[in-house]
Amino acid sequence: MKPLTEQEIRSAFVNCTKGEAKRLSVPRDLADRPWGDLDFLGWRDPQAPDRAYLVLASGESPVAIQLRSSDAGSWQTRRSMCSLCMTVHTGGVSLLVAPKSGKAGQQGNSVGAYMCSDLACSLYVRGKKDAGVGSRLRESLTLEQQIERTVANLVAFIAKVTV
Secondary structure (H helix, E strand, C coil), X not given: CCCCXXXXXXHCECCCCHHHHHHCCCCCCHHHCCHHHCCCEEEXXXXXXXXXXXXXXXXXXXXXXXXXXXXXXXXXXXXXXXXXXXXXXXXXXXXXXXXXXXXXXXXXXXXXXXXXXXXXXXXXXXXXXXXXXXXXXXXXXXXXXXXXXXXXXXXXXHHHHHC
């Protein structure tokens, strides 16, 4: 993924108003991110831990979505699998819900998916971050195919948000 600027990130949001995009918390360490190992940029808002953001830079311009995590529940202590990267975590997967873009979002419609709570899917797939014993299942897919699957899963989720 190519490095993105704060302005590129803010202007890429498709499921919030321009005012919300202007006020949201963008990571201060953009220059220090491992861009070469990222398929998308994901972060949690340090001032509002129930908020998360994803930016996918595929195609002509990046697309960003805002997410909210569900209330903490007893399921968080169970082993769960991220629907994007297929990494298994014990307590490290959250249900993240995105308001749909446009009129559907204004009417309160949303879509959700179980994702790595820290949104570090790209690093888990590449083995740059460890989620613990048994977190990455043995697969016959190559690393490139696993990366393609992760991106395809995110593209499909974003398509549900923007349709």
